Amino acid sequence: MVRFDDLALFVRTAACGSFTKAAREANLLPGQVSAAIMRLERDLDSRLFARSTRSLRLTDEGERYLPYAKEVIDLLRNGRDELRRGDETLAGTLQIAAPSDFGRNLLLPWLTAFRRQHPNLELRVQFSDQVTDVFRDPVDIALRYGSVDDASFVALPVAPDNRRVLVASPAYLEQCGVPQSLDDLPRHSCLLWHMGGRLYDKWGFPVEQGALPPGRGRRTVRVSGPLASDDADVVRRWAIAGEGIAYKSWLDVSADVGAGRLAVVLPEQPGEAAPLQLICPHRRQFSPAVRQLHALLAQRCAELGAPP
Template sequence: MTIHLNDLALFVRTAACGSFTKAAREANLLPGQVSAAILRLERDLAIRLFARSTRSLRLTDEGERYLPYARDVIALLHSGREELRRSDETLSGTLQIAAPSDFGRNILLPWLTSFRRQHPGLELRVQFSDHVTDVFRDPVDIALRYGSVEDASFVALPVAPDNRRVLVAAPAYLADHGAPDTLDELPQHACLLWHINGRLYDKWGFPTPQGRRTVQVKGPLASDDADVVRRWAIAGEGIAYKSWLDVRDDVQAGRLAVVLPEQPGESAPLQLICPHRRQFSPAVQQLHALLAERCAALGVPP
């Protein structure tokens, strides 16, 4: 049995995209080429990886079981290639990075500092802001961004695909005001809000067995800086709905407690955004590998 690595990579990409068309667009191929690659792989494996219909594409049970092994093979080859590049190439030039304020200041900054020390020929230019950076117009090479990226003109690499938002509050706030027992009680609490470009994000979404549920919340404090919202939460000013990556250290240190821990928060995957594939320089590739490794070590939300 001979398995072509390109076919294996297209299988992993198609499983992530849920569509031959989307996978082809990301790989700069035609949908028919992706379909042919999957058919070759199915023939080589003698199993059916996808159940196809005119309206949907989903993994079969065999495809679900095979996917983790395919990912491991691709990741291992990627790691080997990066190791060769780390040993053979000296990173140089300037890398301009944009990232969300809270994650940037409190998580990313020391990682970037360490990365720069390992590559003294590299210059970093960083900007931390919650305003969405336009990677085509703004002076950045890459941007880190929470949430799914629907724009097919971007190239998005997963950094923390399993990240979610969590409800958190300081123990002092919960001692004074009590903890909500259900989502229905959230509007009775002081909620710490985020706003940007004149829009106040006071409707919090949660996945439930019945579908996505939106809760209208309110509170006297709002900021366009997510780091400020986190600091207000630590100070006991109310309940915040934050990315797990942003509050993990505070929760583990006891500065914040997870509220309604049995209620999952909405997905907030962290992605590395690049405007063009030609900007996948060795510096970007090595930084992406580092960030994905560090974020994976932080674990998933409770």
């Protein structure tokens, strides 16, 4: 008979791609994880992983079995949550992935307060600007900027009206001048973001009808600068330090603007839409903890106000 713990370790190992990493996350020894996988393979009479001294990958049988294993784990979790539905005490483990800047500077204190209200709830957080795969990575929910058109996801709006804004420190603007239009941006030092070898040096802006040829509702400005990072929080810190102009989510910089560390550049120019969504692979995973956390995040983001 297949053991639930072995099934859970199979899913975790598939996400981590390593017995060692899976063991570390589960607070076990690598040999214990390996033994669990071998036991599961024996129960199923199928080889789930192809092993070598340097790599570990799913076999064709493992790829086909993985979604069913996840389904079983989800059903058992849902059953547990259903038993607790009438109890206001939240318990269990909630694994969350979020963008670096939003995660460290806004989400972290909110999660800390949320956990204090529910001391039986365990949180596992990942802050990174890499796009989390909620089907393969060991997370329950992910917070993500931008519209989600993939029908395989379930997305709940957290900050649907959020937009990007141009910001710079008062010291930079005093030294280098205040841009008067989008045409001035290429002459300024702009703080760039890069990911996977791609440099995001083309900034998009919605424009009013009539400002561009028919059928065009967006203007792209190519910018440049000596500083770039794959961590959005680093870009924000550079802007505060006076190193240039950044194009950031309003949620990420609203506190800095309010405190005077940053000023909005071209406030009359609307920025690109950047709605914040809570992503979940299945609606069945909307546990009481997820529902309460979603309500809290939507409320806190609304309190930050709309971008200028």
